[in-house]
Amino acid sequence: MRFLKSLSGRFLILTIVFVMLAEVLIFVPSIARFREDYLMSRLERSQIASLALLANDDISPELQDELLQNAGVFNVVLRRNDARQLVLSSPIPSPITATYDLRNASAIDLIRDAMTRLVTPEPQVIRVIGDPVRMAGLLIEVTLETSELRTAMIDYGLRILLLSAVISGVTALLLFLAVRSLLVKPIKRVVGHMQSYAAAPEDARRVISPSAGVTELREAEETLKLMQTQLTSALKQKDRLAQLGGGVAKVSHDLRNILTSAQLFTDRLELSEDPTVKRMAPKLVNSITRAVHLCEATLAYGRAEEPAPALSRVLLADIVSDVIDSERLSVGDGEVSFSEDIPAALMIRADAEQLYRVISNLVRNARQAIVTTGKQGEINVAATETDDDWIITITDTGPGLPPKAREHLFQPFQGRAAKGGSGLGLNIAAELVRGHGGALTLERSDETGTAFRISLPRGGVEMG
Template sequence: MLNTLSGRFLILTVGFVMLAEVMIFIPSVARFQQDYLLSRLERAQIASLALLADDMISPELEVELLENAEVYNVVLVRDEARQLALSSPIPGPIAETYDLRDPTALDLIGGALTTLTSTGENVIRVIGRPVREGGQLIEVTMPSAPLRAAMVDYGLRILLLSAVISVVTAFLLFLAVRRFLVRPIRGVVDAMQSYAAAPEDARRIIEPSAGVLELRTAETALQTMQTQLTSALRQKERLAQLGGAVAKISHDLRNVLTTAQLFADRIEASSDPGVTRMAPKLVGSISRAISICESTLAFGKAEEPPPQLTRVMLADLVADVLDGERLAAGEAEISFAEDVPTGMSLRADPEQLYRVLGNLVRNARQAMAGRTEGGEIGVSADETEADWIIRVTDTGPGLPERARQHLFQPFQAASKRGTGLGLTIAQDLVRGHGGELSLVYTGPEGTCFEMRLPKTIVRLDAAE
């Protein structure tokens, strides 16, 4: 609280108001002393009128008059004659004299300080002019203790009032500062922190809204800086993505065209009537290569397009993938098995799903290519109420330790023949569907990857 801008402003306000009150405290007390002494002169003058009306008053009445006036004696100067109007025994010598006929400000302040700093029961003399032209001069002697007590009481009340005014003023200023300064500044800070969390998100760029000119200027400057930085980050990210995309596309394009080349070689070398059956597969492989090239051109202009979701017959897609990999396996002792329910369809982009399955099956085939005992690669599928689940398993040697540590990281190939992009591409495409690709197990008994694709559009939107 105290280390905040509003808290420190509160403390400074209280301090400055109290300082101002202290600066006017002494003049106020001096003025109070003057009014107090003048009131005693008036009382003494009124008491002396009784003596003027009747020269013979009883001692008891004279004492009562002096007590009411709170003085020891009264001296009047009338018609150039000095007269002791009322008198009583004085307990001590006169310590100070206060002349109130034409006092200066310094005289009043000095007299007030003298009274406040004096101690004991002193006797003071006060000289002034009678009211209503009741004479040329009036002089009284009186005790200083009641005057000092009244001045102290008045001073304490002034200080208390000053403290209350200081607190109220400071609190009002505190609220004003929080409303007009602290809140806009906090808004700027929150906007900066929000933008720092995701500088590529243009929605987080601050919108100037402060009413204070200086803060609005700062918000405008921050908005300009954030806009320029976001543009620069987008351009930099786009270049980085384009470089990564070129590597991914090169990897997939090489594999797709390799499959197409194998089909073409088979067609050229054989007069088998099966050529009629393989020709559509050749066309399909070449079409996928063209589609990848078109996607590369589109990526260079804008973001990679999201998956075009349609209903896909999974069994047909898996059969196409496995047919291509059987040809690629050649003479290797590798068998392929599929366990996909007949008629099972899912919502996905057929080209992207083909690339994911192709990468997973190809990685498994390459892992078992050098083994004399061969092995089996299987693709199975089932579904729950929330997801479609596709598993790709093999009976290969399992992933090496280095591949496990850098799973799904680009350019971290498990073998020297690969580029280390297959799993990275597969994971990106699955995430684009709002799904998840994970390694279930790997070891001497084989490896299993599992792909989960959501059935709900809500999860896909959240992923995007």
């Protein structure tokens, strides 16, 4: 039963069935042709017997009976010179039941008459009409009994069926061996490679090496190799990310303690009477507070994914102002200019800390891209709102993203826009935006600059 469920077993059965079907289609016209030849041979024998009688009128009745027996008929009628003549005759044991004219019989008529004779076991007397051979008259007509005809047809049919069965068996065996060699074995080899790879997908040595000679199987093996290679690479990257996550958690633990101490010192700076210190101290306190919160979130979550955002109503202009003020401290005078086009009263529903990180990542990337060119540039942050979304765009006049960065834009360690970068910034930003139910997309990037678009859904929230 297991063999019959296999590809080889089912193919063997189908081959036998189809070959037998083909043989049956050959068997039917073969039987019809055999019957026609049988009847034509009786007409030829009868013609020879009648010519012998015409050549010598003194043939005895005993010799006439012998001629009829050798011809296998009861009587013979010839039509010569428009005259119909009963040449040989003997008593007919029963009435004539059917007449068959072989002169203009179609293939369908011959097949129908042959099948009718096979399924009719009772002996009958029939009349057969045909053309004499070698133009020896206009018509020849004989009567004969069908028992010998049917017996001969059955014997011929059995031999045809036996030969068909042998041909079917040999053909099926040859096709079975061919399919097993050309298809089944290569498929089993592919399945074996898949099972071996599944046991240790991190082992690059288990990736399949295409070797099939059949075009379709070769394409399947090449596709499988590509999938296995990509999966092995992804698993290795996942391991690196897991290791990185463990390292980040450890660093975050110690960094949190350091930043907490720094936060205590910055609290004292707020008491200074120096105007510059009084102006910069709050921003320093905010930056250290954000760093402490980030470390705490990393430790609390303990995984590579970001925690769900704590949504609240925030004033977007304040977040953008903090980002731009922080970035201005990182550049010299005149290197990069910052501008913002944010409605002063625009309130959006978001996690303030996470949104700060998103905008900060994008602005920092833009600033670094402009600085690497050694030319002056501008970064603009703008915002609008529609009935469905809040739209924030970050535009710069930098050199644009490299082709590889655009191809792997939001993939960690692959979407690096600047030399020495980790490629995590855009990945983190995209993940944070998705956590808000929104989307981060690249609107354009060419030699004139780059523009990113942040879409945050309003979700029918009343802001009044």
